Structure formats: structure tokens, C-alpha cells
Amino acid sequence: MKLADITCTEFIDVLASKAAVPGGGGAAALAGAVGTALGSMVCNLTIGKKKYAQYEDIVKSILLKAGEIQKELLKMIDEDAENFLPLSKAYGMKKDTEEQKKLKEETLEKALKQACEVPVSIVKKTYEAIKLHEELVDKCSKLAISDVGVGVQCLRSAIIGAQLNVIININSIKDKEYVEKVKKETEHLVEEGIEVSDEVYDKVLKSLSK
């Protein structure tokens, strides 16, 4: 049974438990999917409205891209769980002899890299979704503007949450080259993602205070 296919209540219950998965990575992917879906909802509430006809094509293309990202983030809930299990097992390996110690270290290093993969992808996908909200905030129905704000806040928490999962893994990885590569891939996206999220949220607040 896939995590994306259990009920919201069941997902929250198993998340709260001490079960190895889902953890912070899966939670970030879900929060990202929620944020992306709110963007899509706003697109759907804008499309067909005369007042926003000039933006119709752009909004339709945002909706299309958001739909893709939403699907990928939902898939990542389960991919993150699958990629975390080997690490969870590796932590339990014996290290009584020198040989066992060496084997455990090698297995851990490999498992840590594997556990890093999906959080890195979540950072990339939520960044894309944040950029879609940046485009959407000026072109959407003002009746739904608050939902752009909620959406971008969910995405902000998702990109930060994914990055925390990247950090906790690379902290234990010995391959410095790999660590630098991952940092280079993610850090600027997270920084810019937070910045853009805050800008979009400020626009929403201003629009609501008029």
C-alpha cells in the first residue's frame, strides 16, 4: 500500500508514530503537494473569468505545470520512504569486528547518499512551484488571492523541510565532493525560494489590505 493512497488521517497517524517512515521528507513532499494544489485551485477559479481573460493562456500553462509538479511531489512521499529504509537498516548493523565496522561504514555512506536523493528533488520541485505562484499572484482572480498566500506558505515550509532532510544526511556523508555538489544544487534554490515566497506573501497581504 502506497503512503499517498492511505487516508489523510492514517497518514498523519503513522507520521506521528515511531515508525521509520514516513518522516520529515515525506511530510515536506505532502506540504509541497498541498501548496502546489492551492496554486492549481486558484488557476481553476481564474480560468474562464472575463475580467482575467488577458491572462487566460498564461494561467492555463501555470495550471498544466502545477499539475505535473503536484503528481511528482505525491510520488516522492513514497520514494522518500523507499530510499530511507536502507539507511534505517544500516544504522542497525553490527560493528563488533574491524570487518563489520568497515562494512557498516561503507553501507552507511551509500545509504546516506540514497536518502539524500528525494529531499534534493523536493527542493527542486517546490522551488519550481514557488516560481509558479510568483507568476500567478499578479494574474489571478482577486477573490482567490488569499489561497495564493496559503499555497506559497505551504511551499515555503516544504522547501525548508526538504533542505533540513538534505542537511541531516550530508552531515554524516564523508565524500566531500558529493556534499559540495549537493549543497551547490540546493542552497541557492532554498535561499531564493524563501525570498520569493516572502515577496509573494507580502503582495497577497497588500492586496488584502486594500
Added chain:
Amino acid sequence: MKLADITCTEFIDVLASKAAVPGGGGAAALAGAVGTALGSMVCNLTIGKKKYAQYEDIVKSILLKAGEIQKELLKMIDEDAENFLPLSKAYGMKKDTEEQKKLKEETLEKALKQACEVPVSIVKKTYEAIKLHEELVDKCSKLAISDVGVGVQCLRSAIIGAQLNVIININSIKDKEYVEKVKKETEHLVEEGIEVSDEVYDKVLKSLSK
């Protein structure tokens, strides 16, 4: 069928659609439940560990409180939907005659207040959950510290998301006394909630950079 009892994928799909519910309020409640559940997970991963035995009682009491909040936030996904439907209907009422106009105005005012209720409760509950994370961050297993960060970020997005839903409703409410009451109930919680979330997140980052 309750929204909390459909699968995560179905919830995200209906959220993305133009259906009247769920909207930003339900999304905020779910994000809050995810954040609260991560706090519980960290409690569960801390309880029973010798290294943190001195905090065992406090962590157990945090877990108990988080469990209650989690249940209430999940209930609020559906309560928010139920409370939003009358407003959605009221917007569609005719206003051709003076009589219809007056009836629509009265119905809208009542429906707006009803639609405000659950977002106000989400603000209160997510604030409580943020305070639990504040307590937890210094007393939990360091192996799970990143998840306190993800949890508090989800809660930060939830409290802001709920407040955006409060604002968009009170913007149309004419009863100034009611509006002031709601502002007084929520604004300081949101402000402090964001502040505490950022502090907890900074502590997590510092702990991870050691």
C-alpha cells in the same frame, strides 16, 4: 465521506480543483496536522532513550497534548468545509429587488462570520502546537532534531494560512465590533507564533551545524 478520510492523493486532487471545498482553510488545517504529527514522532523517538531520561515526563506530556491537537486539526478540515458552504451559497443569491438585496446582505454577513470560526480555531490550535515544539526542541533526541524543524515550519505555514482565511472573511464583515474581537483573538497569536517558529527553526539549524 469526510475529507479527512479520503486518500492523500484524492484530497490533493479535489483541493486543486475548482470545487468550493476544501480550500485554504482545510489546507492550513492539514498542514497544521502534519506539523503537529512530526512533533509527536520526535516525542516517540525520544521516549525510552536513556540519554533523555531526565526529560521523559515532559516529553510524554508534550506527546499527549500534541495527540489532542492533531485530532482537532484533522476534524477542522471537515468543519471548515461545512462552515464554508453556506457562504459559497450566499454569494450565489439574487439581488434584483431591494428585498432580495437586503436578504442577501444579511445572509452573507452571517455566513462570513460562520466561515471565520474554524480558521480562528486553527490559529489557536497551531499556536499551541508551535509552543509544544518550542518546549520539545531542547529536550528531544538530537537524531530527530531536523524533524522538529520541519514540524515547526509546517505549523508556521498553517498559522499564517489560517490567518489569511480569517482576513479575507473579516474584510467583508460589516459588524466592526465582531471584526475587532476576531483581530484581538488572533493577531498576537500569529505574530508570536511566527516569532517562536523562527526561533525554534534557528535552534534546529544551529544544532545541525555543530
